[in-house]
Amino acid sequence: MRKYCEQCEKEAETKVITKREAYQVCGELIEVDAQVLVCSECGDELFCEELDNATLVKAYNEYRRVHKLLLPEEIKRIREQYGLSQRSFAKLLNWGDKTICRYENGSIQDKAHNSILLFLREPENMRTYLTENEVTLDERQVTKLLKRIEKIEEDEEFCTSCRILNLFSNIPCEENGFKGFDYDKFCAMVLFFAHKSSELFKTKLMKLLNYSDMIFYKENGISLSGSKYVHFPYGPVPNHFEILLEKMQMDHIAHIEIIYDNGYEKHQIIPDRDIPSDEFSDEELKVLERVVNKFAHFGSAEISEYSHREKGYSSTRKGEIISYSYAKDIELDRE
Numbered sequence: 457m458r459k460y461c462e463q464c465e466k467e468a469e470t471k472v473i474t475k476r477e478a479y480q481v482c483g484e485l486i487e488v489d490a491q492v493l494v495c496s497e498c499g500d501e502l503f504c505e506e507l508d509n510a511t512l513v514k515a516y517n518e519y520r521r522v523h524k525l526l527l528p529e530e531i532k533r534i535r536e537q538y539g540l541s542q543r544s545f546a547k548l549l550n551w552g553d554k555t556i557c558r559y560e561n562g563s564i565q566d567k568a569h570n571s572i573l574l575f576l577r578e579p580e581n582m583r584t585y586l587t588e589n590e591v592t593l594d595e596r597q598v599t600k601l602l603k604r605i606e607k608i609e610e611d612e613e614f615c616t617s618c619r620i621l622n623l624f625s626n627i628p629c630e631e632n633g634f635k636g637f638d639y640d641k642f643c644a645m646v647l648f649f650a651h652k653s654s655e656l657f658k659t660k661l662m663k664l665l666n667y668s669d670m671i672f673y674k675e676n677g678i679s680l681s682g683s684k685y686v687h688f689p690y691g692p693v694p695n696h697f698e699i700l701l702e703k704m705q706m707d708h709i710a711h712i713e714i715i716y717d718n719g720y721e722k723h724q725i726i727p728d729r730d731i732p733s734d735e736f737s738d739e740e741l742k743v744l745e746r747v748v749n750k751f752a753h754f755g756s757a758e759i760s761e762y763s764h765r766e767k768g769y770s771s772t773r774k775g776e777i778i779s780y781s782y783a784k785d786i787e788l789d790r791e
């Protein structure tokens with residue numbers, strides 16, 4: 457990307473470098489690896505809103521990790537399991553109208569609020585809370601919520617779902633691209649690739665997911681889905697991929713159809729719903745489109761071969777996690 461450099465007084469080539477930076481978060485100095493845009497000629501730092509925002513998110517998440525605070529998407533998941541709107545959830549807790557909304561959008565919650573949210577994650581505790589506190593929700597809403605709790609406790613499938621998601625680390629670190637695993641985003645990415653390809657097989661899907669996460673991380677300092685990737689003989693694979701595919705089938709998001717082709721078993725991804733319209737930002741969509749276009753004419757074998765040449769792959773061994781720190785070496789347009 458070319459940008460105007462004030463130092464050089466002209467448009468110049470730019471590059472992204474990583475450097476240690478300290479940020480004030482809730483009165484504490486938090487150090488993170490920041491990605492900054494610099495002029496390739498003089499090395500001066502250039503302003504880039506996206507990178508700045510990504511670094512800030514990283515610093516916030518690091519603060520959350522240190523203080524063992526729930527992530528915004530975890531707060532959202534707690535609320536959604538009870539079928540509550542942001543406003544009713546805040547009301548139930550006797551918090552300000554906008555409090556939940558702010559937390560889900562990335563503001564840091566205070567510690568007392570965090571403890572209450574953690575407690576209410578368990579349906580059993582929510583029932584206790586409802587019976588022991590004078591809540592400001594109207595009776596109809598309370599009845600509805602109690603029914604929901606009952607349903608959650610009875611619903612084995614739901615419990616299995618929760619257990620599955622608990623397999624995934626929610627603490628941002630270099631292995632997940634500084635983002636807790638986001639199941640909804642992951643599903644939306646699968647749907648995106650399934651709809652944008654004439655036919656999509658499992659092996660290719662894994663590579664498309666990997667490239668999107670790595671490229672987005674390289675350019676924004678945070679991954680898209682928060683998935684970790686494991687070194688497998690045929691390329692990088694999202695961690696617990698088989699379990700995720702099963703869950704997606706259970707949730708009627710997408711399923712696999714086995715096709716026999718010349719004695720080979722091929723696993724085709726069949727989407728069961730549309731690409732969600734509100735899951736991706738413009739920047740995220742752009743990366744997904746670049747990845748799908750780049751590999752449009754690659755078969756599973758070709759894309760495997762291509763990904764084997766990545767440094768992250770060649771520097772790790774079978775079964776090891778491929779850290780996002782290798783993302784800096786990934787190029788979509790190399791030969």
Ligand SMILES: [Zn+2]
Pocket residue numbers: 461462463464465468495496497498499500
């Ligand atoms: Zn310059």
